[in-house]
Amino acid sequence: MFDPESMAEQAILVHVFFPQESACEDLHELQMLVSSAGVHELAVFSCNRSTVDARLFVGTGKAQEIAAAVAAHEASVVIFNHSLSPAQTRNLERLFQCRVIDRTTLILDIFAQRARSYEGKLQVELAQLKHLASRLIRGFDNERQKGGIGLRGPGETQLETDRRLLRDRISALHQKLDKVGKQREQGRKARQRAEIPVISLVGYTNAGKSTLFNRLTRSDVYAADQLFATLDPTLRQVKLADFGQLIFADTVGFIRHLPHDLVAAFKSTLQESREADLQLHVVDVADPRMADNIHQVQQVLHEIEADGLPQLLVYNKIDLVDQNPRIEYNDQGVAVAVYLSAQQNLGIDLLFQAIISLLSDSFLRLQLALPPEASAWRARLHEMGAVQQEQFDESGVCRLKLALAKPQWTRLLKQSDGLLQNFLV
Structure with missing residues (x-):
């Protein structure tokens, strides 16, 4: 067998x-x-x-x-x-x-x-080669061509090359990653122009980020009970009935003493955590090392200069410690933590509630009465995902309930030369 x-x-x-x-x-x-x-x-x-x-x-x-x-x-x-x-x-x-x-x-x-992605493979190869550059020595078997743990990727053949070729390959990888990084930056700027809030999921590896991401976005990102099950970043757009458009970003999990070469190589990927409007710090509440894991994640966030952003603690896997779903508030009534179970689908509605409360300060809720001749603006508002509800009366006037970011509304007013201001109810 x-x-x-x-x-x-x-x-x-x-x-x-x-x-x-x-x-x-x-x-x-x-x-x-x-x-x-x-x-x-x-x-x-x-x-x-x-x-x-x-x-x-x-x-x-x-x-x-x-x-x-x-x-x-x-x-x-x-x-x-x-x-x-x-x-x-x-x-x-x-x-x-x-x-x-x-x-x-x-x-x-x-x-x-x-x-799996082109960018991910480039980043891993760059980190491997940087690590290899400091230890370009002959092993006991003198060839290392068999593959296996520690030898996958460039490690199989780079020991046959000299340091000059190694430097050339590292330089080429940097150029390719710079190009990919610029493309990622363009997408990031496009999201910023649209003023769609970005929520980044960060946390210790195997804390349940991908499972939670799938619950929040109804996606099927690979999730498993193993370290680093998810490597490549994933972004999904979600429309909330009581809020508007949101973008969730699932990022690679952190770990104690994450190799510095790896942090440097994944700089563009981790940029999603730096540019987010809100971080969901996912924590495995059943892990006996929970407090230390939180500290390790905060250390990595500090390394990538992403520790100054608004953060909501998400204590996951409460079903393993017999706790109930709940939101925890500070003395000012601001949500600071949510207890849930992504696997059992418990407390997800509470997490959305906390997210909306934390982001609502930067959002407007408006009502417009658009005449038939302003149908182009109605289409534009639908395209932006700002329309929460609409209703037509007998004269053809469209009454809209909107939820959109303040900069979005300011830009719309400027583009319409103040016309939309006249339609406010």
Whole structure:
């Protein structure tokens, strides 16, 4: 009988506990990353150290113990939950006689598997090559042509090239991404001209952003119980009966110590979070590391200069902790958090209510009585998605209820030379 695990790479995981809190990584998260990469976990080695061993990272004794396990289990790769220097990687591969990759390489590999769009593939390749440029060394097998975890994408062939070719390829990728970034910027400016509010979903990976996005927009974006299930950004336009047009943007999930090369490569994608009118910070309320996850997301938002925007906390997965859907307000009566379950479709109406209340200050609700000769303006208002309700009387006058942004109305008045002002009811 076919066994999928027999086809997966066999890995031994290594985690070191350091006394410095900033140096600690989460072992459970490493196991989730490995699972998301499609790798079978054979064994886990952990130890306590006060400092990093310069040559083997874990020290000679522990390294020998891992090497024995590699031989016994016939492991194909050893994965460290930390960043390794090129020299440490080389020394460990010689000792283990198998490939050794670190946390950054693992995350880059998952991104390489998830990228679907042209832009996403360019961004991942750029991040991989930048990471590779600092560690262009020969591995234990001298070729690395077999593929597999940590070797997908450019890693399969770039070790055969010299640094000049590597720099040329990085330069070419920058040029392509600049071109794609300009196209994305044009779309962003078009949305700004239309004055349609953009709501960006941000949060720790696997918090349920894509599931919530699908609920809000009635879409079918891929969502799964794995890290980085969604990589490429997705935008959908939604019309609310009591408000008007909104654009929701689903972005890549964040993680502890997200590789800096990856943050830089995905700058144009993460721009959606910087330019949004409102951020929905989706939080897995059932995760015991919830507070730390919130802190990590805020750190990444600070890195991409997106931490100064209005933000609404969305505590997802309340069905797992037996809580009820509700909106939380501050002392000024402003919504600051919504508790819901995207999977069970609980509290979605409360989230829309909170969103409308937060955005309503920048919106106008008007009533117009347009005569038959002003039908072109009626069509224009419908095109903008500003019409909430309309009714014709016996004389052919169209009574419209509108909801639109203040800048939209100001621009319409200017374009009509003030004519629309005369039709206000």
